[in-house]
Amino acid sequence: MRKKTESHTVCQSVDKALFSEACMQMIGALQGQNGIGTLREKTIHSVLKYYYAPNPAYHEIRIGTYVADICVDGEIFEIQTRNFNTMRDKLSFFLQNHDVTIVYPVAHTKWLSWLDVETGELSDKRKSPKTGTFYQIIPELYRIKMFLQNPRLHFIISLIDVEETRYLNGWSYDKKRGSSRMDGIPVDIYDEVRIDTMKDYHKFLPDTLPARFTTKDYAKCAHIPQKYATTGLNVLLETKTVVRVGKMGNAYLYEKAAESEK
Known part of the structure; x- marks a missing residue:
């Protein structure tokens, strides 16, 4: 504590x-x-x-x-x-x-x-x-x-x-x-x-994100450059704030992590 x-x-x-x-x-x-x-x-x-x-x-x-x-x-x-x-x-x-x-x-x-x-x-x-x-x-x-x-x-x-x-x-x-x-x-x-706390990393996820999103979606919703979005999702994977759920073409798909996964 x-x-x-x-x-x-x-x-x-x-x-x-x-x-x-x-x-x-x-x-x-x-x-x-x-x-x-x-x-x-x-x-x-x-x-x-x-x-x-x-x-x-x-x-x-x-x-x-x-x-x-x-x-x-x-x-x-x-x-x-x-x-x-x-x-x-x-x-x-x-x-x-x-x-x-x-x-x-x-x-x-x-x-x-x-x-x-x-x-x-x-x-x-x-x-x-x-x-x-x-x-x-x-x-x-x-x-x-x-x-x-x-x-x-x-x-x-x-x-x-x-x-x-x-x-x-x-x-x-x-x-x-x-x-x-x-x-x-x-x-x-x-x-x-x-x-x-770990839950506070959700502040990096804009409310406008779709349920499933790519790096490009994240960059657009957060109003940040693509390179920041790529690095940001890497960080949010590390903190278990997001999870990868598949691919759309060559792009990874992400979702916000469920409460039990944090």
């Missing part, structure tokens, strides 16, 4: 005021240490760490040979922006004796500015036409799918709004494709999706 942490030590639901406070405190502190323009990945990581555990006494806790981002009453929280595969050894160790929640940030709404590396000119902010969704965690889940059936492993997908500055140093004619990021500054939290 998962041990619940106290509500006053770990943020249990979306709190916009607390997130705003975390942004002000952590961004200001990091800029003071490193100078404007040097925040990078550390900014989002630090803001989320403060947001989910405002008391710094719970930050950077050594457990064995590893350091947990947050540890409250034996429950570990790891902020991970990418490359879940690099966590495998740490997860193997932590999950022996601890519940572990991986916090994964997704840029829900993004405002982009471009910095001309030759002139130093910074463009006005423009809202990106793309909207981030919780489905973006799918490739990362695949990288650690060998752990997904462990009842001690949980996820929080944090949908945050971000102001991002990129260098105009890409390979395309407008220098935007292939460009590198200068800063990503969180400014608000939109929502979060929590995967706490």
Whole structure:
């Protein structure tokens, strides 16, 4: 049985005021240490760490040979922006004796500015036409799918709004494709999706799916690229959220798993 942490030590639901406070405190502190323009990945990581555990006494806790981002009453929280595969050894160790929640940030709404590396000119902010969704965690889940059936492993997908500055140093004619990021500054939290039990993986199955469906159907109903759909169904097979029930031509057919199969 998962041990619940106290509500006053770990943020249990979306709190916009607390997130705003975390942004002000952590961004200001990091800029003071490193100078404007040097925040990078550390900014989002630090803001989320403060947001989910405002008391710094719970930050950077050594457990064995590893350091947990947050540890409250034996429950570990790891902020991970990418490359879940690099966590495998740490997860193997932590999950022996601890519940572990991986916090994964997704840029829900993004405002982009471009910095001309030759002139130093910074463009006005423009809202990106793309909207981030919780489905973006799918490739990362695949990288650690060998752990997904462990009842001690949980996820929080944090949908945050971000102001991002990129260098105009890409390979395309407008220098935007292939460009590198200068800063990503969180400014608000939109929502979060929590995967706490195996049943929660059903959140990845849209209500509009037919009773039997292919990868193409899944991609269409979830509004995700085909490659995400293929990987997503692989993950959902691993978590016993879906089952294969046959083929239609060359395509596998899937159904939602019955309650007894989870």
